[in-house]
Amino acid sequence: MNDMTPEREERVAGLKGLGCSRKRVEDARFTQGKGNYVDDLKLPGMLHGDFVRSPYAHARVKSINTEAAMALDGVVAVLTAADLAPLGLHWMPTLAGDKQMVLADGKVLFQGQEVAYVIARDRYVAADAVELVEVEYEELPVLTDPFEALKSDVVLREDLDPAAPGAHGPRKHHNHIFTWEAGDKTATEQVFAEADVVAEEMIYYHRTHPCPLETCGCVASMDKVNGKLTLWGTFQAPHAIRTVVSLISGIEEHNIRVISPDIGGGFGNKVGAYAGYVCSVVASIVTGQPVKWVEDRMENLMTTAFARDYWMQGKIAATKEGKITGLWCHTTADHGGFDACADPTKFPAGFMNICTGSYDIPTAYLAVDGVYTNKAPGGVAYRCSFRVTEAAYFIERMIEVLAIELKMDAAELRRINFIRKDQFPYQSALGWEYDSGDYHTAWDKALTAVGYDALRKEQAERVEAFKRGETRKLLGIGLTHFTEIVGAGPVKNCDILGLGMFDSCEIRIHPTGSAIARLGTISQGQGHATTFAQILASEIGIPADSITIEEGDTDTAPYGLGTYGSRSTPVAGAASAMAGRKIRAKAQMIAAYLLEVHDDDVEFDVDRFVVKGAPERFKTMKEIAFAAYNQAIPGIEPGLEAVSYYDPPNMTYPFGAYICVMEIDVDTGEHQIRQFYALDDCGTRINPMIIEGQVHGGLTEALAIAMGQEIAYDDMGNCKTGTLMDFFLPTAWETPHYTTDHTVTPSPHHPIGAKGVGESPNVGGVPAFSNAVHDAFRAFGLRQSHMPHDHWRIWKIADDLGLHG
Amino acid sequence: MIPAAFDYYRPKDMGGVIALLQEHGDDARVMAGGHSLIPMMKLRMAEIAHLIDLQDVAGLDGITVEGGRITLGAMVTQHQIIDSAALLAAAPILREAALQIADPQVRYMGTVGGNVANGDPGNDMPGLMQCLDATFTLVGPDGSREVAARSFYHAAYMTDRDDSEVLTSVSFAAPRGGYAYEKQKRKIGDYATAAAAVQIEKNGDVCASASIAMTNLSDTPVWSKAASAALVGTTVDDAAIAAAVAAMQADIEPVEDNRGPAAFKRHAAATVLTRAIRRAWDRA
Structure with missing residues (x-):
């Protein structure tokens, strides 16, 4: 029955289902400039909002004079905290259980903080009016270092009672936010006390920014006649935004419609709620007219959610032979002026406790202290699943440090510590159950592909040539084997603001056999309209080309928690498959009726139900769909639709082996990527072409982060990297060639075995690039040097090691 | 914005x-x-x-190479420089430098006049023009005057141009010998961390003349007379290059910024100049 005859193969191919490199259906409009982004929206009478922002990182706001601004022709209103206070909207809740000023309430805590909101008839007038708002500040001492902040008498958050616990337990200091722990502290201390070898190092993952090409923005439109608020915006989680807007505004949820149109990249930057959204909603309610707010590039880089800024003090214990016995990590997390991280509620440090990585480490302990400083709030998962990037960077650096300590080859050290295939499902020391993996196979494939032994030989020769003065270039071989944890997540332990992190799919088959499916997620470039149709095509036997995918309109789409943390395929993808199976179950009954046999006597075959043992007797899904609507079938309701809300039983654990070969000029600090090999195992592969695109994009972002991208502040808390001149965004010129490869280890609990891939290349890429830099200098004694590895910092490594003569 | x-x-x-x-x-x-x-x-x-x-003002465009002298109208774009066969033959260092300015989209718009007149120490053309000992023509209410590129720049964004004057053209004698424009930058589109423009003439095995200018290492471009002199009469061996680099170091005053601390910039300056001299000498 299931023999792949040419005829059957043709039917499978016609579906363009799982495994097909189907071209992205979104690209026709994007490549022709026909996308529809928030800033493309123009409504009659639409007003424009713009912010007065603080030039200081920490200051008291003594007075705000809006007279001159109000006098400017075209200015409709200027909102300050005093105007929002009667509505209780001068502060808003953050996703992390903290609260954040919408407009400066007496003081400012970071440079660029929103102080007043100007509403004008014209975008240019709004910008002019911003200049005319006079704000008197009294500068306060600035804290930009989290370690200093924890010792300082300077109180950043005067609104908080220092004695009262925060959202995540007791606070140890007025600038302390939370302490979060995982693992067994006592047992870990014991392991370290008895260990043959202990390597210790501070690993810093610097502050960076997701920097999507499209900045954040919204259009709020309050219809005073029907009482309905429509909010278009760059939201990665439109349904959650609707709920949050309802909770903070008091408008009933059915009277709020949130629409995410096309989004030009998100990478975590567009998950949270920003002052611009609140002010625009208030402005529309007050004026009765639509109000648009779109931030510019500097505002995006300086004020909306940053990523990382984790100081990870690590210790790793091992036997003399290199078997790891314990891992210890204490992280000091710089959250900025407000705790606006976007993590599941019970995980204030995200999934940092995946920091045992791909290794069988029997004992481990992790503690994370969150700290307030005078920097912008955020701490979002920039193309990562809630601090997995930090965790992966930490363990992949610690492995390298341990290899140095043991004088071992880092590839071999990894190999002898990998979780073995037969250990899955694997219970980690820090509390996760890894679903599946085959790390040794992936690792050996990667090492073979790059010719690892030959590379090491070449590297050794290069070092000798360097010492003889024959070259000024060193060779670095950056190794990484990462394990991701994505697909948040099981409602039993994953929620955001109490909203369970399930996701959903609703599918409606049309009488002529085409379909529309709506999901609770929202694509920001991931290609959902292409891939979700492929999942459904394979499940229900209707060609992907005949399935429309719709997301992002809360009035039409089923509730879901949105797209970030590589959760769309693991969660909404699973919901799609499950909804598809419900369709198929009903289709089976209809087919049996039409074929005049018992339900159990028909079986699904690609795009039809056939009578078992009589394949010439069948009904295609197209015929079944028509019958569902047009034929009275006893005991079966007309129509063919289904909805599934999928609560995943576990997270998924994609993994990969990345190897970067890098040439480094010790004099200029410049680098050249000679080779980058990326093997990804994301379980079942839905669309190989999209996977490859995701890997290329994620690796390029990883390159940026590792080699230059940074949100840097001076001692006064001035952001030094607020434009793309200084914030490194690679172009095609800086982007190396990537070689992609894969193994397939399906997730045992996901309906189609898929694990998610969008973020893997960022998670694995950063340590691969960084390890290559470190590895180039290993022969000269380098243990650890913090990212980003831009020219001067690499030069500094060489200089400190005495390589400049 | x-x-x-x-x-x-x-x-x-x-x-x-x-x-x-x-x-x-x-x-x-x-x-x-x-x-x-x-x-x-x-x-x-x-x-x-x-x-x-200035788009509609006549007479500001055009590249002319006549009688051993090259004149570039102020509105000549970087792209036109790259595209000019006559210029490639007469002064190939211009193309080499222009290809390292910004990116193709910017080079279609960016002009020589704007680049040299703005007084931004990050711009590449001012140093290059000092290397070539170019002359800038300025037109004002009282007619036109000429100013040497080497005395045009006073400080960042402060030049010899009066508020009522317009820089209309740039001219210089067609350079002879070998050339190189070496630039270190963080990425495409960036200003130089350090850049060096070098022209060298060779007589037998000996350097007959040399001209060296550095970019983005002070608040103005730096034509280093001493560095140039250090090469003349030598065989441009390692010692001569080291002397030129040392002389150049005395003339620059780099300051710390996002590209790195001053010490790094000095090292980068030495590296780009060494490379530029070697390449120019090979081509001389």
């Missing part, structure tokens, strides 16, 4: 430009390609009440 309001003018001739400059003085600025000025206006770091676009 929204500029303050400004009046926009598009005069047809230089007389019209000068008249506007005289009328508005400090509040007016001329614009060639606009790729330095417009971003500054959008960032509101420059508020220009009267913006005078």
Whole structure:
């Protein structure tokens, strides 16, 4: 029955289902400039909002004079905290259980903080009016270092009672936010006390920014006649935004419609709620007219959610032979002026406790202290699943440090510590159950592909040539084997603001056999309209080309928690498959009726139900769909639709082996990527072409982060990297060639075995690039040097090691 | 990124430009390609009440190579420099340098005149023009005058140009011998961390003349007379290069910024100059 005859193969191919490199259906409009982004929206009478922002990182706001601004022709209103206070909207809740000023309430805590909101008839007038708002500040001492902040008498958050616990337990200091722990502290201390070898190092993952090409923005439109608020915006989680807007505004949820149109990249930057959204909603309610707010590039880089800024003090214990016995990590997390991280509620440090990585480490302990400083709030998962990037960077650096300590080859050290295939499902020391993996196979494939032994030989020769003065270039071989944890997540332990992190799919088959499916997620470039149709095509036997995918309109789409943390395929993808199976179950009954046999006597075959043992007797899904609507079938309701809300039983654990070969000029600090090999195992592969695109994009972002991208502040808390001149965004010129490869280890609990891939290349890429830099200098004694590895910092490594003569 | 309001003018001739400059003085600025000025206006770091676009002014374009002298109209774009066969034959260092400025889109708009007149120490053309000992022609209410590139720059954004003058062309003798423009930058589109322009003439095995200028290592471009002199009469061996580099170091004053600390910039300057001298010497 299931023999792949040419005829059957043709039917499978016609579906363009799982495994097909189907071209992205979104690209026709994007490549022709026909996308529809928030800033493309123009409504009659639409007003424009713009912010007065603080030039200081920490200051008291003594007075705000809006007279001159109000006098400017075209200015409709200027909102300050005093105007929002009667509505209780001068502060808003953050996703992390903290609260954040919408407009400066007496003081400012970071440079660029929103102080007043100007509403004008014209975008240019709004910008002019911003200049005319006079704000008197009294500068306060600035804290930009989290370690200093924890010792300082300077109180950043005067609104908080220092004695009262925060959202995540007791606070140890007025600038302390939370302490979060995982693992067994006592047992870990014991392991370290008895260990043959202990390597210790501070690993810093610097502050960076997701920097999507499209900045954040919204259009709020309050219809005073029907009482309905429509909010278009760059939201990665439109349904959650609707709920949050309802909770903070008091408008009933059915009277709020949130629409995410096309989004030009998100990478975590567009998950949270920003002052611009609140002010625009208030402005529309007050004026009765639509109000648009779109931030510019500097505002995006300086004020909306940053990523990382984790100081990870690590210790790793091992036997003399290199078997790891314990891992210890204490992280000091710089959250900025407000705790606006976007993590599941019970995980204030995200999934940092995946920091045992791909290794069988029997004992481990992790503690994370969150700290307030005078920097912008955020701490979002920039193309990562809630601090997995930090965790992966930490363990992949610690492995390298341990290899140095043991004088071992880092590839071999990894190999002898990998979780073995037969250990899955694997219970980690820090509390996760890894679903599946085959790390040794992936690792050996990667090492073979790059010719690892030959590379090491070449590297050794290069070092000798360097010492003889024959070259000024060193060779670095950056190794990484990462394990991701994505697909948040099981409602039993994953929620955001109490909203369970399930996701959903609703599918409606049309009488002529085409379909529309709506999901609770929202694509920001991931290609959902292409891939979700492929999942459904394979499940229900209707060609992907005949399935429309719709997301992002809360009035039409089923509730879901949105797209970030590589959760769309693991969660909404699973919901799609499950909804598809419900369709198929009903289709089976209809087919049996039409074929005049018992339900159990028909079986699904690609795009039809056939009578078992009589394949010439069948009904295609197209015929079944028509019958569902047009034929009275006893005991079966007309129509063919289904909805599934999928609560995943576990997270998924994609993994990969990345190897970067890098040439480094010790004099200029410049680098050249000679080779980058990326093997990804994301379980079942839905669309190989999209996977490859995701890997290329994620690796390029990883390159940026590792080699230059940074949100840097001076001692006064001035952001030094607020434009793309200084914030490194690679172009095609800086982007190396990537070689992609894969193994397939399906997730045992996901309906189609898929694990998610969008973020893997960022998670694995950063340590691969960084390890290559470190590895180039290993022969000269380098243990650890913090990212980003831009020219001067690499030069500094060489200089400190005495390589400049 | 929204500029303050400004009046926009598009005069047809230089007389019209000068008249506007005289009328508005400090509040007016001329614009060639606009790729330095417009971003500054959008960032509101420059508020220009009267913006005078030179696009329609006749006589500011064209590349001429005549009698061993090269003249570039102020409105010649970087792209036109890259594209000119005559210029490639007469002064190939221009193409080599222009290819390292910004990116193709910017080079279609960015002009020689704007690049040299703005006085931004990050621009590449000022140092290059000092290396070539170019002369800038300035036209003002009292007619035109010529200023040597080597004495045009006083400080960052402060030049010898008077508010009522327009830089209309750049000219220089066709260089002889070997050349190199070496630039270290963080990425495409970036200003130099350090850049060196070098022209060297060879007589037998000996350096007959040399000219060395550095970019973005002080608040003006730096033509290093001493570094140039250090090569003349030598075989441009390692010792001569080291002497030139040492002399150059005495003339630059790099400051720390996002590209790195001054010590790094000095090291980068030494590296790019060494490489530029070697390459120019090989080509001489």
